[in-house]
Amino acid sequence: MRLSRFFLPVLKETPTEAQIVSHRLMLRAGMIRQEAAGIYAWLPLGFRVLKKVEQVVREEMDRAGAIELLMPTLQLADLWRESGRYDAYGPEMLRIKDRHERELLYGPTNEEMITEIFRAYVKSYKSLPLNLYHMQWKFRDEQRPRFGVMRGREFYMKDAYSFDLDEAGARRAYNRMFIAYLNAFARLGLKAVPMRADTGPIGGDLSHEFIVLAETGESQVFCHGDLVEMGAPGPDVDWDGDLQPLVDRRTSLYAATEEMHDPARFEREVPADRRLSARGIEVGHIFYFGEKYSAPMRAVVTGPDGQDRPVQMGSYGIGVSRLLGAIIEASHDAAGVIWPDGVAPFGLGVVNLKPGDPAVDTACERAYAALSAAGLEPLYDDTFERAGAKFATMDLIGLPWQLVIGPKGTAAGEVELKRRATGQRETLSLEAALSRLTAKA
RNA sequence: CGGGGCGUAGCGCAGCCUGGUAGCGCAUCUGCUUUGGGAGCAGAGGGUCGCAAGUUCGAAUCUUGCCGCCCCGACCA
Structure with a gap:
């Protein structure tokens, strides 16, 4: 590309609204333009990076056996009434009516829709395991958008959904995503630490947030320092084999976000010189939720014993647009951005x-x-x-x-x-x- | 959603308190000079002062309402 024919509106001065470095640099480098609170146009330079990041995530998902599809941004309210979330979600959900007064919503996530698709076609355990994902724009009407693309209202997200016959299968699906996430973030030049997250009403140990350490992170995190430098397993793992040892290696050391933090345990389990207390940016979240949607929405499969049972599900999110902010937070200097080789807009x-x-x-x-x-x-x-x-x-x-x-x-x-x-x-x-x-x- | 603040040229700001019809830097355009880390000189263009009412002979300036945006907090991928 010749710069004389490209569209690169760089700014010498910093717009006042930008408070953190990634937001400032994205505006100054002509990557994004704010169109409304938490809503951004992606200018050519930013769009090129977004596509690079998207492609890295896609390749790692595909490698782990997930299958890409694409679901719409608008969803019927009735679908969400099946799971009970239409009324539970609150004002963060953008609700819309069409010309026929049909109630729609701009999707903040897609559990209901993927469950609807699954139940329409899949009837047998022989079709499992299955992991379907898509990358799509989402909208959450945040009360207070901020930090540029890191916490916008409209955001681009990869969300995957796994389907298995039983919890053991769901755990294997979870582990595949766990490893795929480590590999994806490593390729993006990020040191992302998996931290135990709140599993909500399901309980158990199957929920992790992937946190990038950065001074401007929105939450306080605590972990064993060795986790930061542990690196990723890489692509050459046996995806159909037992990934549990690889996962255990990274979940046996202490790592928790503020809401899950146990100071006494932290001090007991982590030597003083290895204790790391820092700010972090959540770039991914994986979650096993069993029958939460499949039971009320009657997404059942017939098992080898001839019995129908609700399929066991998990969901796995990566904030693709947010990642650009996270990468810049982790990789910049006084003069500007320093793109990791794999995601640079130009080589x-x-x-x-x-x-x-x-x-x-x-x-x-x-x-x-x-x-x-x-x-x-x-x-x-x-x-x-x-x-x-x-x-x-x-x-x-x-x-x-x-x-x-x-x-x-x-x-x-x-x-x-x-x-x-x-x-x-x-x-x-x-x-x-x-x-x-x-x-x- | 509570608290605070800001809307004046593409960007960053002054002017407002004490009403008299808008200014500075950068950017843009023209010319000359300059040419390895955001050049210099000269000239030019560009603004219904967020919107709407009101007060007034006269409103960017005072009053009221609305809209938008930012910051702190609570909340969240």
């Missing part, structure tokens, strides 16, 4: 320091063509801005690499390659820079 920036200079233009065009052909998705700054402004913009939008090509270097047969994360710059020949970069593709 690198090619900075032409003197457009119109034939030698520099030629070098830049060659680099741009080669990098594009290699699939690196370069953003080529071919504008007539001053060098300082170009550097500032590149640092702000946080592309992982900057290939700087100017008249002095070109005369000497040299270009400069800068790594955004470290600020390290290296001078080398254009060919060496290109082969180095394309080797990464």
